[in-house]
Amino acid sequence: AQKVTQAQTEISVVEKEDVTLDCVYETRDTTYYLFWYKQPPSGELVFLIRRNSFDEQNEISGRYSWNFQKSTSSFNFTITASQVVDSAVYFCALSPSFAGGTSYGKLTFGQGTILTVHP
Amino acid sequence: DADVTQTPRNRITKTGKRIMLECSQTKGHDRMYWYRQDPGLGLRLIYYSFDVKDINKGEISDGYSVSRQAQAKFSLSLESAIPNQTALYFCATSESSGGTYNEQFFGPGTRLTVL
Numbered sequence: 001a002q003k004v005t006q007a008q009t010e011i012s013v014v015e016k017e018d019v020t021l022d023c024v025y026e027t028r029d030t031t032y033y034l035f036w037y038k039q040p041p042s043g044e045l046v047f048l049i050r051r052n053s054f055d056e057q058n059e060i061s062g063r064y065s066w067n068f069q070k071s072t073s074s075f076n077f078t079i080t081a082s083q084v085v086d087s088a089v090y091f092c093a094l095s096p097s098f099a100g101g102t103s104y105g106k107l108t109f110g111q112g113t114i115l116t117v118h119p
Numbered sequence: 120d121a122d123v124t125q126t127p128r129n130r131i132t133k134t135g136k137r138i139m140l141e142c143s144q145t146k147g148h149d150r151m152y153w154y155r156q157d158p159g160l161g162l163r164l165i166y167y168s169f170d171v172k173d174i175n176k177g178e179i180s181d182g183y184s185v186s187r188q189a190q191a192k193f194s195l196s197l198e199s200a201i202p203n204q205t206a207l208y209f210c211a212t213s214e215s216s217g218g219t220y221n222e223q224f225f226g227p228g229t230r231l232t233v234l
Contacts, residue, residue, distance in 0.1 A: 009159065035222070043207065045225040091161060106152075106177070107211075107223055109161035 002027045004094050006110035013082055014118050021077045021113050023092030031097045034068065034075045035107070039089040051075060052097065082117045089114050122146045123226040125210050131232045138197040140229050142210030149215040151193035152223065153177075153185060156207040165208075168193055169215065200233040207231075 003026040013019045025034065036048040049059065051068050059066045063080045079086055092110040123144045132138055142151065149170050154162040154177075164177030166185040174187055182204060186194045197204055207230050211223040 004161075006161075033222075037225075043230075044227050045209065047222065047224075050222055093162075106164055106167060107162075109154075109163070111159055111161045 002029075002094050002096070002108040004092050004108050004110035006090075006092055006113050008113045009111070010114040010116070012116045012118065015084060016081050017117075018078060018080050019082050019115065019117075021079075021090050021092075021115065023075045023077065023110060025073050025075065025092070025094045027073075027094060027096065029096040033095045033097050035093040035095070036066070036075075036077050037091045037093065039091065039112070041088070045091075048077075079115075082115075084117050084119055087115060087117045123210060123212055123224055125208075125226040125229045127229060128227065129230045131234065132200055133234050134201055136200050136233075138200050138231065140195045140197075140208055140210075140231070142193045142195070142226055144191050144210075144212045144224075144226075146212055146224060147190075148212040148224070149190065150213045151187065152211040152213075153183075153193070153195045154209045154211065155179065155204075156209065156228075162209060165195065197231075197233075200231075202233045205231060205233045 005024045008022055032053045034051045038046040038048055049066055056068050056070055065078045067076045089112045091112045093107045095107050126141045152167040153165040156162045163179050165179055165183050166177050168174045168187045171187050184196045207228050209228050210226040213223045
């Protein structure tokens with residue numbers, strides 16, 4: 001069975017602070033994908049990143065960066081110099097990439113972290 | 120135009136009523152999914168379909184049914200709505216092969232309230 005845990009239910013920061021959102025996952029699959037999605041107050045889900053379990057390189061995209069550590073089953077997301085527009089619910093998700101897996105093709109989501117950035 | 124559309128976007132109904140939520144996609148994807156989102160629980164899979172003739176139950180299918188009318192259409196029905204089905208419902212699609220086949224593309228969501 002797959003499981004994704006986002007232990008931080010809510011985080012509140014002041015603008016320009018850096019903030020890290022934690023994601024820990026469990027899976028028996030040897031190959032899998034990890035995702036982060038953003039859900040702004042308007043409600044839609046915005047895709048941020050997909051990471052293959054083969055690729056443990058960290059990734060940076062503007063103010064966003066992701067730290068994937070297979071040894072600790074974590075895929076943490078950092079926002080540098082946060083802005084009010086970053087206020088949203090952030091979801092981490094997991095999907096197997098091997099067709100033989102019982103959870104093939106299905107996304108398992110974490111509970112989400114509510115991020116509030118105050119001006 | 121949006122690639123994945125959901126109708127209605129908002130719906131208020133009463134306990135015991137039959138409700139259908141519809142999802143259409145123009146992405147040409149084989150796979151379609153229905154999720155519900157509840158505060159503090161993330162998104163949970165209700166049903167998924169890998170092609171028109173393949174429909175599978177997800178994590179929380181009780182009280183729901185689905186119909187895959189065509190490759191582009193996947194409907195979710197609540198035969199007799201109850202208040203704890205009040206939630207935000209998302210439809211999603213994905214490819215069955217290719218470079219983005221593990222990425223799911225989400226519709227805008229349907230907010231359903233059952234009184």
